[in-house]
Amino acid sequence: MFLPKLSFLSFLLASSGAAAVSIDAHYPHDPHTLSGCLLQFRIETLLPSSANFSTAIQPYNLRTGLGWVPTALVLPHTPQEVAAAIRCANKFNIKVAARSGGHSYGAYGLGGQNGSLVIDLQNFNMLSVDPKTQIATIGAGVRLGDIATYLYNNGKRALPHGMCGGVGLGGHILHGGFGYTSRMWGITLDTVLSITAVISTGQILTITSVSNPDLFWALRGAGSSFAIATSFQLQTQPAPSNAIIFNYTFPSSTSIPDKVSLFEKAQEFAATAPPELALRLMTRTASFPIVAEWQFVGAYWGSRGKFNEVIAPLLAAWPADTHAEISEQKWLQALDTFAMSSIVPPHPYNIHDTFFAKSLTTSVPISNGSLSSFFTFLRDNSNAPVTWWVLGDLYGGKYSKIASKGPEDASYAGRDALWTFQLYSVPKGFIPPYPSDGVEFMGRMHDSMTKVDGSSNWGAYPNYVDPTLAPREAHRLYYGSQYDRLREIKRRYDPEMRFWNPQAIGVE
Ligand SMILES: Cc1cc2nc3c(=O)[nH]c(=O)nc-3n(C[C@H](O)[C@H](O)[C@H](O)COP(=O)(O)OP(=O)(O)OC[C@H]3O[C@@H](n4cnc5c(N)ncnc54)[C@H](O)[C@@H]3O)c2cc1C
Numbered sequence: 001m002f003l004p005k006l007s008f009l010s011f012l013l014a015s016s017g018a019a020a021v022s023i024d025a026h027y028p029h030d031p032h033t034l035s036g037c038l039l040q041f042r043i044e045t046l047l048p049s050s051a052n053f054s055t056a057i058q059p060y061n062l063r064t065g066l067g068w069v070p071t072a073l074v075l076p077h078t079p080q081e082v083a084a085a086i087r088c089a090n091k092f093n094i095k096v097a098a099r100s101g102g103h104s105y106g107a108y109g110l111g112g113q114n115g116s117l118v119i120d121l122q123n124f125n126m127l128s129v130d131p132k133t134q135i136a137t138i139g140a141g142v143r144l145g146d147i148a149t150y151l152y153n154n155g156k157r158a159l160p161h162g163m164c165g166g167v168g169l170g171g172h173i174l175h176g177g178f179g180y181t182s183r184m185w186g187i188t189l190d191t192v193l194s195i196t197a198v199i200s201t202g203q204i205l206t207i208t209s210v211s212n213p214d215l216f217w218a219l220r221g222a223g224s225s226f227a228i229a230t231s232f233q234l235q236t237q238p239a240p241s242n243a244i245i246f247n248y249t250f251p252s253s254t255s256i257p258d259k260v261s262l263f264e265k266a267q268e269f270a271a272t273a274p275p276e277l278a279l280r281l282m283t284r285t286a287s288f289p290i291v292a293e294w295q296f297v298g299a300y301w302g303s304r305g306k307f308n309e310v311i312a313p314l315l316a317a318w319p320a321d322t323h324a325e326i327s328e329q330k331w332l333q334a335l336d337t338f339a340m341s342s343i344v345p346p347h348p349y350n351i352h353d354t355f356f357a358k359s360l361t362t363s364v365p366i367s368n369g370s371l372s373s374f375f376t377f378l379r380d381n382s383n384a385p386v387t388w389w390v391l392g393d394l395y396g397g398k399y400s401k402i403a404s405k406g407p408e409d410a411s412y413a414g415r416d417a418l419w420t421f422q423l424y425s426v427p428k429g430f431i432p433p434y435p436s437d438g439v440e441f442m443g444r445m446h447d448s449m450t451k452v453d454g455s456s457n458w459g460a461y462p463n464y465v466d467p468t469l470a471p472r473e474a475h476r477l478y479y480g481s482q483y484d485r486l487r488e489i490k491r492r493y494d495p496e497m498r499f500w501n502p503q504a505i506g507v508e
Pocket residue numbers: 006007010060097098099100101102103104105107108109110121140161162163164166167168169170171172174175176177178179223224225227228229230463464501
């Protein structure tokens with residue numbers, strides 16, 4: 001057992017309900033209804049009366065309150081069908097949401113409310129790589145694990161992306177996309193060369209930095225508010241020949257001042273750590289015995305000898321008896337290790353979890369006071385109503401590729417994040433339902449970090465959407481000073497707010 005992987009935990013909770021769907025030919029033909037309009041264009045559609053509807057709309061996150069019921073779910077096969085579905089929604093003034101992998105923490109792929117039209121991209125499953133340019137063309141509905149294995153098996157290529165094989169490309173790439181190669185290659189959205197997408201008028205566009213600079217900027221960070229992306233052209237990288245996977249574990253008895261000091265030393269080291277290094281703090285409650293209570297884990301994309309050189313200053317700063325586990329792995333093997341199972345997702349996809357998470361980004365080193373407050377909260381709450389764990393990922397540092405671009409490159413606002421924390425919780429013992437006081441507890445956990453230094457440097461990661469945030473708070477935390485430009489582009493391209501979820505750009 002090595003790195004905790006959310007998908008692994010999800011396997012524990014795998015439901016047997018397959019999401020296979022079929023056309024429902026018996027819905028009303030009345031052209032004065034949404035369903036009649038969709039039928040007119042012969043788009044594969046499921047309505048609440050359809051046999052497979054309840055299975056098809058099951059969100060990844062089964063937490064109570066996220067089971068949004070759409071007015072219809074369509075499964076188009078072409079951008080033209082997506083365009084027709086959007087025109088039908090325009091005609092009947094119905095909000096639209098796209099669903100690619102369905103892994104939104106707030107089930108926003110179902111619209112984040114009842115009554116939306118959901119455009120499911122699962123039929124946009126094309127995958128190819130041009131052997132000359134090594135540019136990949138990938139459908140929005142393809143899952144990360146399928147992308148990784150296809151690219152490696154077709155020319156030993158790779159992309160930077162998250163570690164759960166079941167996450168869909170569409171949502172992931174339009175709101176960030178962080179993984180263990182991101183400090184070296186950037187986040188997933190940094191690989192985008194062009195996006196085929198349908199905008200709110202129903203127009204199909206091939207969007208590049210030259211053809212539609214505003215949309216190209218807005219889609220890469222806040223994509224769900226601007227268009228339905230059907231496919232992407234992405235610049236791939238040669239897959240690294242090997243990875244050094246490391247795990248440094250500290251005793252559960254480590255005191256709060258010692259934990260603070262260990263983190264501060266890692267933070268000091270991180271400021272100039274090379275881009276080939278991925279570093280994550282991991283800590284968890286005692287009721288989550290799968291991993292050690294306090295550890296730093298990660299990967300180095302290079303040789304063992306070079307890794308020893310790189311990590312030496314950190315080890316010199318940490319206690320001499322720090323427990324280390326180091327292994328050398330090939331690319332796909334390393335991806336399986338990060339996934340704590342196979343990176344390849346099951347087909348049909350039938351994995352679910354019941355959870356609530358908060359995220360925290362900081363652009364400056366975390367202070368001694370904030371760390372002390374946070375670690376004290378974690379220690380003093382052994383009677384928490386949930387089983388929780390915390391992942392603190394190093395995004396930044398002087399040599400991080402993520403930080404190498406400015407705010408004008410993309411609307412994604414986390415370029416200057418030094419650390420991104422995820423505070424993740426499930427019902428105790430992984431047995432649903434999620435407790436009613438769990439959200440409040442996780443809020444206090446979050447605040448124990450932020451309350452000491454005020455709010456100015458704290459943000460949140462839009463791919464870990466927190467549906468409990470009011471829209472303005474979400475906009476401030478996800479987009480900061482990028483928000484005003486996003487709002488202006490939304491007014492121009494989607495004045496009717498057709499693409500909607502509770503935290504979409506423009507929602508007040
Ligand atoms: C188990 C698990 C592990 C994860 N691991 C990581 C990780 O390692 N790194 C990381 O960065 N993130 C990770 N995430 C977060 C993940 O990146 C986001 O939840 C992501 O938005 C999911 O994309 P999706 O297409 O699967 O979800 P969906 O629910 O389909 O979509 C998410 C959002 O994007 C919109 N959207 C989806 N497709 C499109 C499209 N084609 N056009 C326009 N809008 C669209 C939806 O409307 C929704 O608002 C993880 C999530 C889970 C549940």
